[in-house]
Every structure is written in structure tokens, then in C-alpha cells.
Amino acid sequence: MPLVKLHVPATLPADRCHALADAVHAGLVATCRVPPADRFQIIQPHPATSLLIDPHFPDVHRSHEACIVEILFLTGRTVQQKARLFRHIAAGANAAGFRGDDIMIALTENEMTDWSLGNGRGFGENHHPLV
Amino acid sequence: MPLVKLHVPATLPADRCHALADAVHAGLVATCRVPPADRFQIIQPHPATSLLIDPHFPDVHRSHEACIVEILFLTGRTVQQKARLFRHIAAGANAAGFRGDDIMIALTENEMTDWSLGNGRGFGENHHPLV
Amino acid sequence: MPLVKLHVPATLPADRCHALADAVHAGLVATCRVPPADRFQIIQPHPATSLLIDPHFPDVHRSHEACIVEILFLTGRTVQQKARLFRHIAAGANAAGFRGDDIMIALTENEMTDWSLGNGRGFGENHHPLV
Numbered sequence: 001m002p003l004v005k006l007h008v009p010a011t012l013p014a015d016r017c018h019a020l021a022d023a024v025h026a027g028l029v030a031t032c033r034v035p036p037a038d039r040f041q042i043i044q045p046h047p048a049t050s051l052l053i054d055p056h057f058p059d060v061h062r063s064h065e066a067c068i069v070e071i072l073f074l075t076g077r078t079v080q081q082k083a084r085l086f087r088h089i090a091a092g093a094n095a096a097g098f099r100g101d102d103i104m105i106a107l108t109e110n111e112m113t114d115w116s117l118g119n120g121r122g123f124g125e126n127h128h129p130l131v
Numbered sequence: 132m133p134l135v136k137l138h139v140p141a142t143l144p145a146d147r148c149h150a151l152a153d154a155v156h157a158g159l160v161a162t163c164r165v166p167p168a169d170r171f172q173i174i175q176p177h178p179a180t181s182l183l184i185d186p187h188f189p190d191v192h193r194s195h196e197a198c199i200v201e202i203l204f205l206t207g208r209t210v211q212q213k214a215r216l217f218r219h220i221a222a223g224a225n226a227a228g229f230r231g232d233d234i235m236i237a238l239t240e241n242e243m244t245d246w247s248l249g250n251g252r253g254f255g256e257n258h259h260p261l262v
Numbered sequence: 263m264p265l266v267k268l269h270v271p272a273t274l275p276a277d278r279c280h281a282l283a284d285a286v287h288a289g290l291v292a293t294c295r296v297p298p299a300d301r302f303q304i305i306q307p308h309p310a311t312s313l314l315i316d317p318h319f320p321d322v323h324r325s326h327e328a329c330i331v332e333i334l335f336l337t338g339r340t341v342q343q344k345a346r347l348f349r350h351i352a353a354g355a356n357a358a359g360f361r362g363d364d365i366m367i368a369l370t371e372n373e374m375t376d377w378s379l380g381n382g383r384g385f386g387e388n389h390h391p392l393v
Contacts, residue, residue, distance in 0.1 A: 001188075003199065003237050007304055014180060021183060037188040040199065040235065042138055043181040049276060050305040052283060057263075057299040060380035068265065068302065072237060079375045083384045090382025100381035104302065106265050106334060107376035113210045114238035118191035119231035120221025122214045132319075134330065134368050145311060152314055168319040171330065171366065173269055174312040203368060244341045245369035249322035250362035251352025253345045 001115055001123065002028055002073035003040050009065060010045040016065075016097065017043050023092025024069055031084040032077050053104075060101035068104045075109040082107060132246055132254065133159055133204035134171050140196060141176040147196075147228065148174050154223025155200055162215040163208050184235075191232040199235045206240040213238060263377055263385065264290055264335035265302050271327060272307040278327075278359065279305050285354025286331055293346040294339050315366075322363040330366045337371040344369060 004024055008017050021041050028034040048064070055062045069089070077085075090100045115123040135155055139148050152172050159165040179195070186193045200220065208216075221231045246254040266286055270279050283303050290296040310326070317324045331351070339347075352362045377385040 003201070017181075035188065037185050039183060039185045039188070041183040042177060042199070043183070044177075045181075046304060046306075050279075050307075052301060052303040052305070054299050054301045057297065057301070058379060058385075062380070068304070070265070072239065079384075079386065082375050083387065086378035086384050087382040090378070090380075102380070103378070103382070104380060105378040106372065108239060108334065108370060108372050109376075110237065110239050113213050114240075116217035116221070116234070116236040117189060118193070118221075118233070118235060120218040120234070122210075122217050124210065125214065134332070148312075166319065168316050170314060170316045170319070172314040173308060173330070174314070175308075176312075203370065239370060241368065241370050244344050245371075247348035247352070247365070247367040248320060249324070249352075249364070249366060251349040251365070253341075253348050255341065256345065 001038050001040070001117065002034055002071055004042070005070040006041065006043045007051065007068040007070070008043060008045050009051060009067070010047045012045070012065060012067075017045070019096035020067060020069075020093055020098065020103075023096055024071070024089050026092050027085050027088035028071070028073070031081055031088050032073070034073075062101055063099055065098060066102045066104070067098070068106070070106050070108070072108050072110060074112060132169050132171070132248065133165055133202055135173070136201040137172065137174045138182065138199040138201070139174060139176050140182060140198070141178045143176070143196060143198075148176070150227035151198060151200075151224055151229065151234075154227055155202070155220050157223050158216050158219035159202070159204070162212055162219050163204070165204075193232055194230055196229060197233045197235070198229070199237070201237050201239070203239050203241060205243060263300050263302070263379065264296055264333055266304070267332040268303065268305045269313065269330040269332070270305060270307050271313060271329070272309045274307070274327060274329075279307070281358035282329060282331075282355055282360065285358055286333070286351050288354050289347050289350035290333070290335070293343055293350050294335065296335075324363055325361055327360060328364045328366070329360070330368070332368050332370070334370050334372060336374060
């Protein structure tokens with residue numbers, strides 16, 4: 001139910017893209033109690049001329065492999081959980097060959113009643129159809 | 132003024148993509164008082180390897196036609212309106228040949244003052260230019 | 263740290279796309295105290311059949327160059343700042359050859375603790391690693 005978008009350089013090989021996707025999902029499962037099967041991710045490759053990323057702001061050193069990860073998920077995670085999520089994703093990405101500075105993450109939040117996972121049923125309805 | 136993104140498999144024919152877009156807009160008009168002319172939609176096709184969608188979570192059965200619909204719209208819709216919106220979209224998509232389980236929807240909200248529909252005027256300014 | 267997405271017609275020349283991106287960033291710097299180096303933008307070209315934009319709603323006249331700009335940034339900007347941002351972007355786009363009516367803007371907000379700009383550190387942590 002988190003919806004994850006991975007904005008990656010078009011030159012990044014597919015296996016690296018998927019390793020990053022795996023790292024993001026593992027981070028969500030480990031730190032935010034996301035069920036392992038609750039995986040919805042979109043990999044969006046962009047040519048270098050379309051991905052305008054400052055190489056240094058605020059105090060990092062990004063390479064041509066810099067990626068931006070967007071996560072839309074339910075409100076309610078604590079600041080501490082978010083901090084752990086960031087570290088978990090960076091560590092997983094690092095294990096997959098990414099430089100930590102190349103992983104930027106932006107979170108946005110919504111409510112349980114903002115999701116339908118199928119068949120026109122709201123998630124807040126526990127997937128029992130309304131009468 | 133809702134901004135709709137339709138993430139669809141790249142193999143989905145154009146007429147099916149547009150039928151889904153129609154269903155989403157009809158749902159917004161019917162359940163959320165969106166004016167019929169207020170239509171802003173982006174169809175984003177993705178290859179299967181870039182659209183990582185769990186086939187079953189939480190209790191549905193998705194096919195290779197599974198789509199993710201994102202809707203950004205004004206805050207203020209009730210839980211009931213959102214539930215009706217989900218059902219309306221699913222019913223419309225179903226009429227267009229989609230399986231209900233293949234339509235996932237995520238809503239996010241913002242304020243009237245967060246929109247400019249043109250010419251640098253905020254929507255909250257009723258489209259009269261500021262002095 | 264604002265994350266900007268520019269949805270543009272695929273036929274728009276690259277230099278025009280970048281001029282629009284420049285105008286958006288200049289607007290953020292001038293009106294919302296965004297540091298000049300804090301630039302993260304994604305240009306997303308779409309074919310005309312995938313960019314469904316009403317030509318007139320609510321009272322404008324859009325051309326085949328109509329663009330949609332999404333900005334995700336920190337909460338806290340005032341209504342006045344947002345109004346100034348819209349005008350600044352439209353003026354800059356105009357100077358780059360765009361018609362004002364062709365620039366639609368949607369803002370969404372999140373918190374400082376929702377960003378990691380690299381290396382797994384939350385932005386709210388001032389980029390000092392957690393112990």
C-alpha cells in the first residue's frame with residue numbers, strides 16, 4: 001500500500017534498479033511494519049538531461065547514479081521510524097553497490113481511506129464490500 | 132483541478148487506456164462534484180519490468196493489466212465520497228473491460244491555494260488577477 | 263529539497279523544457295527562500311495522446327504547449343508566498359516564450375522529517391548522522 005516511485009538514470013542497469021527497489025521495500029518492511037507482500041513500486045528511468053539533480057546540496061557528493069525515491073504511505077509513522085527507514089534504505093542500497101549520497105528520499109502521507117487496492121473497495125473497509 | 136495519473140502496463144492498447152481515463156473522470160464528476168470540464172490526466176505507460184505490483188495483496192487477484200491510479204485533489208471529500216468514488220471508478224473500468232481487481236487507487240489531497248490553473252493566478256483567487 | 267516534476271508535451275524542444283525548469287526554480291528561490299543550489303527537478307515528456315488537459319477550464323486558453331508543474335515542498339509557505347510563486351513562475355515562463363495560460367501548477371507539502379537528501383540521514387537531523 002505504500003506506493004513507491006524510483007526515479008533512476010536511464011543508464012542504470014535493470015538489475016541495479018531492481019536491487020534499489022528491493023532495498024526500499026526491505027526498509028519499509030523492517031522499519032514501518034509494511035507487510036512483505038504489500039509491494040507496489042514503479043521504476044521510472046530518465047535520461048540525464050531530464051533529471052536535474054544538484055550534485056552537492058546540502059553537503060553530499062552525488063554521482064551520475066543519483067536516484068530519487070518517492071514513497072507515498074499511510075500517515076502515522078514517527079520521526080524515529082522515518083529516520084530508521086532512511087538509514088535502512090541507504091544501507092541496503094549501499095550493499096547493492098550504490099553510494100549512500102546517491103539516494104535521495106521524499107515521503108508523503110495520506111489516510112487509510114485514501115486507498116483502494118482493488119475492486120472498488122476502500123482499504124478502510126477491510127476489503128469487505130459496502131452494502 | 133484534480134490531477135490524475137494513470138500508471139498502466141505499456142502493453143495496454145491506447146483505447147483501453149483512454150477508457151480507464153474516462154472512467155476515472157466520470158467517477159470524479161459523479162461522486163466528488165468535479166466539473167466535467169475540469170479534466171487533467173496523464174497516462175504513464177510502464178514496461179512490465181518497471182511496474183512491480185504484488186499480484187495478490189491484500190486479498191485480490193491482479194492480472195497483467197493491473198493499473199495504479201493516482202488522484203491529487205482538494206481536501207474536503209468525505210470518507211463516504213471517497214468510497215463512492217472507488218466504486219464508481221471500478222464499475223466504469225469494469226464496463227471498459229477491466230477486472231475490478233486490476234484497478235488500484237491512491238488519493239492525496241491539497242488546498243485550493245495550492246493550485247494555479249494558468250497565467251500565474253492562484254485558484255483561490257477565483258482567477259481574477261492580483262493587483 | 264523541493265522536488266519538481268515538469269510534465270511537458272513530448273514535442274517541446276529541450277531548450278524550452280529547460281527554460282521552464284529554470285523559471286520554476288527561480289520562482290522558488292525568489293519567493294519561497296529555497297537555496298539556489300537546492301534544485302531537484304524531473305522533466306517528464308508525454309505524447310499528446312497521454313496528456314489529457316482540458317483546453318479551457320476554468321477560464322483560460324491552453325495551446326499544444328500546455329504543461330503541468332508539480333512541486334512537492336516543505337509545509338509552511340503562506341498563501342501569499344504561494345500566490346507570488348505562481349506569478350513568478352508564470353512571468354519567467356512567459357519570458358521563455360510560454361503563454362501564461364499554458365502553465366498549470368500543483369503544490370503538495372510534507373514535513374522536514376520526510377526528506378533524506380543522501381546517505382540515509384534525515385534532513386531534520388541537519389545532516390549529522392544519528393548515533
